[in-house]
Amino acid sequence: xxxxxxxxxxxxxxxxxxxxxxxxxxxxxxxxxxxxxxxxxxxxxxxxxxxxxxxxxxxxxxxxxxxxxxxxxxxxxxxxxxxxxxxxxxxxxxxxxxxxxxxxxxxxxxxxxxxxxxxxxxxxxxxxxxxxxxxxxxxxxxxxxxxxxxxxxxxxxxxxxxxxxxxxxxxxxxxxxxxxxxxxxxxxxxxxxxxxxxxxxxxxxxxxxxxxxxxxxxxxxxxxxxxxxxxxxxxxxxxxxxxxxxxxxxxxxxxxxxxxxxxxxxxxx
Amino acid sequence: xxxxxxxxxxxxxxxxxxxxxxxxxxxxxxxxxxxxxxxxxxxxxxxxxxxxxxxxxxxxxxxxxxxxxxxxxxxxxxxxxxxxxxxxxxxxxxxxxxxxxxxxxxxxxxxxxxxxxxxxxxxxxxxxxxxxxxxxxxxxxxxxxxxxxxxxxxxxxxxxxxxxxxxxxxxxxxxxxxxxxxxxxxxxxxxxxxxxxxxxxxxxxxxxxxxxxxxxxxxxxxxxxxxxxxxxxxxxxxxxxxxxx
Numbered sequence: 001x002x003x004x005x006x007x008x009x010x011x012x013x014x015x016x017x018x019x020x021x022x023x024x025x026x027x028x029x030x031x032x033x034x035x036x037x038x039x040x041x042x043x044x045x046x047x048x049x050x051x052x053x054x055x056x057x058x059x060x061x062x063x064x065x066x067x068x069x070x071x072x073x074x075x076x077x078x079x080x081x082x083x084x085x086x087x088x089x090x091x092x093x094x095x096x097x098x099x100x101x102x103x104x105x106x107x108x109x110x111x112x113x114x115x116x117x118x119x120x121x122x123x124x125x126x127x128x129x130x131x132x133x134x135x136x137x138x139x140x141x142x143x144x145x146x147x148x149x150x151x152x153x154x155x156x157x158x159x160x161x162x163x164x165x166x167x168x169x170x171x172x173x174x175x176x177x178x179x180x181x182x183x184x185x186x187x188x189x190x191x192x193x194x195x196x197x198x199x200x201x202x203x204x205x206x207x208x209x210x211x212x213x214x215x216x217x218x219x220x221x222x223x224x225x226x227x228x229x230x231x232x233x234x235x236x237x238x239x240x241x242x243x244x245x246x247x248x249x250x251x252x253x254x255x256x257x258x259x260x261x262x263x264x265x266x267x268x269x
Numbered sequence: 270x271x272x273x274x275x276x277x278x279x280x281x282x283x284x285x286x287x288x289x290x291x292x293x294x295x296x297x298x299x300x301x302x303x304x305x306x307x308x309x310x311x312x313x314x315x316x317x318x319x320x321x322x323x324x325x326x327x328x329x330x331x332x333x334x335x336x337x338x339x340x341x342x343x344x345x346x347x348x349x350x351x352x353x354x355x356x357x358x359x360x361x362x363x364x365x366x367x368x369x370x371x372x373x374x375x376x377x378x379x380x381x382x383x384x385x386x387x388x389x390x391x392x393x394x395x396x397x398x399x400x401x402x403x404x405x406x407x408x409x410x411x412x413x414x415x416x417x418x419x420x421x422x423x424x425x426x427x428x429x430x431x432x433x434x435x436x437x438x439x440x441x442x443x444x445x446x447x448x449x450x451x452x453x454x455x456x457x458x459x460x461x462x463x464x465x466x467x468x469x470x471x472x473x474x475x476x477x478x479x480x481x482x483x484x485x486x487x488x489x490x491x492x493x494x495x496x497x498x499x500x501x502x503x504x505x506x507x508x509x510x511x512x513x514x
Contacts, residue, residue, distance in 0.1 A: 135426035217427025235405035
């Protein structure tokens with residue numbers, strides 16, 4: 001190959017990489033294709049509009065939306081503080097990503113032993129305020145926020161550190177208070193990263209299963225979100241489990257598209 | 270999860286030479302059979318030198334579904350006949366399923382029964398956290414048959430995927446009461462107590478066992494089924510609190 005054509009077509013990856021690359025891609029595409037082949041399209045509308053399906057869909061969308069909001073309210077400050085902290089940043093970062101690498105079911109158990117009836121916080125809440133968290137929709141939101149927040153924090157943390165702090169420094173030398181710098185300079189600069197962080201956290205919250213079933217249980221319209229409904233249906237009514245799975249895949253595709261070109265173009269958040 | 274399990278199982282099977290493969294028998298059994306079948310498997314292994322009984326426990330309906338989807342099970346023991354029907358309807362059973370035990374529901378409560386529950390009707394008390402099995406699994410079907418017959422409308426805090434999850438919620442103290450089998454309470458030792466339910470006998474479920482066509486070449490599968498039905502196997506089941514078929 002001439003140098004000229006290499007320049008025109010860009011760098012080519014070694015042929016040897018193509019085989020595992022195709023296998024890797026097939027590992028993602030084929031199972032989804034397998035699921036699509038099992039869908040009973042004639043009964044699909046009826047399966048998706050059954051009361052249990054609609055309850056699960058509504059519960060999933062509502063809880064994932066609230067969890068994402070909580071992720072933003074808590075995660076943005078956490079990311080900003082984390083990116084600017086001088087000491088112990090490594091330890092803090094390791095703590096923040098813990099839910100990301102920990103099995104969700106372990107997260108669910110951890111929440112249970114904090115907020116369950118025999119957990120110290122749960123016991124206090126029950127005795128002092130008469131509030132019990134497990135088996136409630138609030139437990140679903142907590143479980144989702146727990147597993148989803150690292151995605152938001154990591155997106156923002158990376159963006160803050162990559163962006164540097166020259167604009168903030170200029171604003172500060174011009175006499176802006178830290179709060180004004182945060183709201184007028186830092187936040188606007190972070191909006192693109194916040195967007196992809198929000199999308200990722202929402203998707204993670206929507207797909208949450210292990211922590212939810214461990215901590216919140218499974219009850220229609222209260223704690224049984226779409227993934228739990230799919231799991232429950234897979235026991236007896238496979239067609240409707242498949243239909244709901246299709247719905248979750250469609251939602252996932254919508255989420256990827258809604259994230260705009262940031263995710264599909266491979267732009268670093 | 271199932272795909273991963275199947276892939277692993279396939280890899281394991283591929284790794285074994287044919288001679289070795291016949292030295293194992295894979296048994297899928299209802300969650301409520303966990304302790305009993307572990308014990309039966311141990312006895313069976315002791316009687317058959319070098320034999321390995323591989324056990325997979327779960328909600329009967331899910332196990333039946335896995336078998337229909339091609340899971341490499343050789344023996345299936347379900348917690349009710351409806352779950353078994355799924356496997357026989359798919360023509361995967363080798364011979365007719367035989368009922369080997371019966372089981373009754375009871376109310377699992379924390380040790381000492383702190384709420385002083387006396388029966389099904391007490392589960393309607395306000396402020397009581399009650400869990401039961403989902404309607405899709407045998408223990409859920411039995412529970413619903415029981416509550417319907419007793420005309421008690423329960424409002425569970427959670428509908429769990431199998432009976433051991435219900436037991437776990439009570440044993441950890443998250444729930445005040447759960448509907449489980451009498452055998453589960455006995456197997457849980459002192460972690461929970463049982464409160465008998467009047468009329469539970471009428472709603473008892475039958476446990477069928479069958480050898481699957483997957484095991485056509487495997488003598489061990491037939492021998493394991495026979496062992497469960499034998500006097501010795503039945504003694505283990507009776508000791509665990511199961512009723513005679």
